[in-house]
Amino acid sequence: MTQRDAKWFEDAYRTHEHDVRRYVLRRVAPDAVDDIVAEVFTTLWRRHRDAPAHLLPWLLRVASNHIAHWTRTRARRANLDERVRASTTAETAQDPGQMVLAADPQIQAVLARLPEPQAEILRLAHWEGLEPRDIAEVLGCSANTARVRLHRARQLAGQYLLEEQDAQ
Amino acid sequence: MTNFEDRMSAADPAANIPSTSPDVMAERIAQITGGRQPKRWVWFIVLLVVALVGVAVVRLAGDRPDAPVLASPSPTQATSSQTTVQPTPSPTPSQDAHEAAVALLQAAAANPPHPEVGEGQYLTVRTWGTSAGSPVGKGDPLTDGWITSQDVTVYYPGPGTPYLCSAQAQSPLMVGTYGSINTDGFPPADAPPITACVLAMGSDVVAPPTDEESMRQAVTLGFGVDSYLVPTMHADVRAAMLDFLAAWPTIAVVETGVDVFGVAGTAISVPEQPGVVQVSWIFDDSGTYLGARYEVAGETYQSAVAAEVLDRLPDQVVADACRLASERAGDQFSQSVCPEQG
Numbered sequence: 001m002t003q004r005d006a007k008w009f010e011d012a013y014r015t016h017e018h019d020v021r022r023y024v025l026r027r028v029a030p031d032a033v034d035d036i037v038a039e040v041f042t043t044l045w046r047r048h049r050d051a052p053a054h055l056l057p058w059l060l061r062v063a064s065n066h067i068a069h070w071t072r073t074r075a076r077r078a079n080l081d082e083r084v085r086a087s088t089t090a091e092t093a094q095d096p097g098q099m100v101l102a103a104d105p106q107i108q109a110v111l112a113r114l115p116e117p118q119a120e121i122l123r124l125a126h127w128e129g130l131e132p133r134d135i136a137e138v139l140g141c142s143a144n145t146a147r148v149r150l151h152r153a154r155q156l157a158g159q160y161l162l163e164e165q166d167a168q
Numbered sequence: 169m170t171n172f173e174d175r176m177s178a179a180d181p182a183a184n185i186p187s188t189s190p191d192v193m194a195e196r197i198a199q200i201t202g203g204r205q206p207k208r209w210v211w212f213i214v215l216l217v218v219a220l221v222g223v224a225v226v227r228l229a230g231d232r233p234d235a236p237v238l239a240s241p242s243p244t245q246a247t248s249s250q251t252t253v254q255p256t257p258s259p260t261p262s263q264d265a266h267e268a269a270v271a272l273l274q275a276a277a278a279n280p281p282h283p284e285v286g287e288g289q290y291l292t293v294r295t296w297g298t299s300a301g302s303p304v305g306k307g308d309p310l311t312d313g314w315i316t317s318q319d320v321t322v323y324y325p326g327p328g329t330p331y332l333c334s335a336q337a338q339s340p341l342m343v344g345t346y347g348s349i350n351t352d353g354f355p356p357a358d359a360p361p362i363t364a365c366v367l368a369m370g371s372d373v374v375a376p377p378t379d380e381e382s383m384r385q386a387v388t389l390g391f392g393v394d395s396y397l398v399p400t401m402h403a404d405v406r407a408a409m410l411d412f413l414a415a416w417p418t419i420a421v422v423e424t425g426v427d428v429f430g431v432a433g434t435a436i437s438v439p440e441q442p443g444v445v446q447v448s449w450i451f452d453d454s455g456t457y458l459g460a461r462y463e464v465a466g467e468t469y470q471s472a473v474a475a476e477v478l479d480r481l482p483d484q485v486v487a488d489a490c491r492l493a494s495e496r497a498g499d500q501f502s503q504s505v506c507p508e509q510g
Binding site for chain 2: 006009026119122126157
């Protein structure tokens, strides 16, 4: 078994930092990316004994948890700001869900129409490039479940895309 | 590949971000690994010593005939149903305080608390605890996740009824059952009052119930420990908190995934089926946090939101707690969930 020391961590960081960064960037405001990526790898450092050999899905799941934390913190702070100031700044008024925009407006529209779990599984498959088994690891479900969900999401997304095209 | 799949892949907004430079990577790796991974046996010895000191401190505090130290009531506090404890000088979240928090939690775990705040009494303590929602301390490796001094208002309506706990700069009104401020129900004058409120403040709605009856009550109300926050704590505080929770026979602490802990047996009310498999957070369209959803053994449970919980409490309890919260911390504190003041 590989010894999990500082060298192991450094290798893991160098191997996966870019993938984790891209994952985070697709889901939060750019100004939060560095903090969240740092949190993810701090978690890895702290929990290196628990991390599996196949590391990327585990890291993405950690990132997902930190993003949930960040999203909630930001929402709470925005609400507090609203109450205190009776007005919001542009930053606090941002909806975390709207911070990541696909480069293709029709695809963006499709993702916005999909239920979030289905949009997320499509992002994991097509942007993160994960196989159903790894998607399952990130989402905490079985590989079969991930496969079925991905299939349904693609079907629904394809249908929505046709509707978007017809509408224009 | 379908038209959709092609276009989805091409629409990746992060497809072309540049790689982090090797120098920056090296700097960030050094920041993370820089001497913050002590050996486990060191932690064990430190925690053991701290726990012993903590138990001694708590016992001494409990033995003092004049504890707690009561402040002279202000005009607004001078009713027979209110007890105010003068806040202790605001502690800086130092390593000492950090260790003291661990000690108190461990002491509480060894000796589950029995609150002695009288029925219908209020208690205000200055304390500090964990909160991911606080901007205070964010980014500091030592204080991250900690709130500096907080005035926490606690109202204990009576037996079998949840406490109401509120804190400045936190969620508008935290409602929950929890143990006590420490084992004698009041903070010792010379120790940071932390135990229960670290839990209450660490969760929007809950902390461990104090006994079987309040456990049942908490389950009835649908509360749960806000599991997401646990991983934001320092590892040793988290361990102490989990030990504390584990001291309750009806609570099963379950590590649910990579870095999320669920506490089965509270919100989900199925202590015989520990195994939280999914925790997700629910927001409404405005981004307001509504609660957590848990999937346990194939069934979905949802924690109650504060406003819903308040709806199920006696009106007078809510009114009293909200009034007190407003007095203590201003309107911004209680607006979102408290009924409008008549």
